[in-house]
Amino acid sequence: MSIALITGSAGLIGSEAAAYFAGQGMQIVGVDNDMRRQFFGDEASTRPNLDRLRRAIPSYVHYDIDIRDEAAIGRLFKRYGSAITLVIHTAAQPSHDWAARAPLVDFTVNANGTLALLEATRQFAPEAVFIFTSTNKVYGDRPNQLPLVEQATRWEIDPTHIYAGGIPEELPIDRCLHSLFGASKLAADLLVQEYGRYFGMHTACFRAGCLTGPHHSGAQLHGFLSYLMKCTLTGAPYTVFGYKGKQVRDNIHSADLTMSRRSWPKSPRPGTSAGPFQSRWPPRALVECYLDGGLGPQAPEKSLFPWLFWRRSRQNNHGK
Numbered sequence: 001m002s003i004a005l006i007t008g009s010a011g012l013i014g015s016e017a018a019a020y021f022a023g024q025g026m027q028i029v030g031v032d033n034d035m036r037r038q039f040f041g042d043e044a045s046t047r048p049n050l051d052r053l054r055r056a057i058p059s060y061v062h063y064d065i066d067i068r069d070e071a072a073i074g075r076l077f078k079r080y081g082s083a084i085t086l087v088i089h090t091a092a093q094p095s096h097d098w099a100a101r102a103p104l105v106d107f108t109v110n111a112n113g114t115l116a117l118l119e120a121t122r123q124f125a126p127e128a129v130f131i132f133t134s135t136n137k138v139y140g141d142r143p144n145q146l147p148l149v150e151q152a153t154r155w156e157i158d159p160t161h162i163y164a165g166g167i168p169e170e171l172p173i174d175r176c177l178h179s180l181f182g183a184s185k186l187a188a189d190l191l192v193q194e195y196g197r198y199f200g201m202h203t204a205c206f207r208a209g210c211l212t213g214p215h216h217s218g219a220q221l222h223g224f225l226s227y228l229m230k231c232t233l234t235g236a237p238y239t240v241f242g243y244k245g246k247q248v249r250d251n252i253h254s255a256d257l258t259m260s261r262r263s264w265p266k267s268p269r270p271g272t273s274a275g276p277f278q279s280r281w282p283p284r285a286l287v288e289c290y291l292d293g294g295l296g297p298q299a300p301e302k303s304l305f306p307w308l309f310w311r312r313s314r315q316n317n318h319g320k
Helices: 012-023 035-040 047-056 070-083 096-101 103-124 180-199 224-234 254-261 286-292
Strands: 003-007 027-031 061-063 084-089 129-135 148-150 155-157 202-208 238-241 272-274 310-313
Touching: 003 012, 003 070, 012 027, 012 047, 012 084, 012 254, 027 070, 047 061, 070 084, 070 103, 084 103, 096 103, 096 180, 103 129, 103 180, 129 180, 180 202, 180 272, 224 238
Parallel strands: 003 027, 003 084, 027 061, 084 129, 129 202, 202 272, 238 310
Antiparallel strands: 148 155
């Protein structure tokens, strides 16, 4: 039986991928040491997801390994060798703000950890397909340099601009502000491409935007839609950082992202990069998510959602 090795397997995307590829008859080997709990606190722990995975997939094999541990990663890949036909790398430090607090941790997790996985794949499973969960933050604040028009609830691109229908992967990534998180993910993204082009490996970067789904352990610093609904249910204040809440985000369901990857392993190309769903729709602005859910001051009195306090910070979160 071929093996799908999934890092961040107890997280939102990793657990979705584990369930899907197990359903396709693959043996799932998961790597997750619940660093999300270290990043964002107990409420963000992925342990409940891990327990759910073990119940849902009896054959699931789990390793509590830090992806920065090159020796441990090497031993793991050596153990399974060429039986590994698919590597889905989702483990990461995912927050702009947290990266600024601990740049060395952020970079070693996102960049060094990715390098350790790529090298182990090259050494022990060179024919495996390697799919990296990258981010559209590799473009930094370059999209903010496009001609934007402020509307009532969102910033909108000038309809006459060439990118009005969607921003392609050819958007430049240099001469702009990335945030430290964006820089560490960009380093990983380029490594994944380089291993594909230089060594001829079957690597791909999927540059997603905001990801969401039922198994997201949302926290204030990451997973805004999940965290917004958590605040809705608990009545806790929700703070929007900058841009008047009009920043537009393409919320992608974890199942949709997983489904977008299902055909790529069948005809892989070395060093591919793709931006799934980064098109004209379904992106929504933060304030639109707030109002569309019946949460804001314009909501009907008998809203299905309890009142949510809306607070705005004048601080713009760079890279968000």
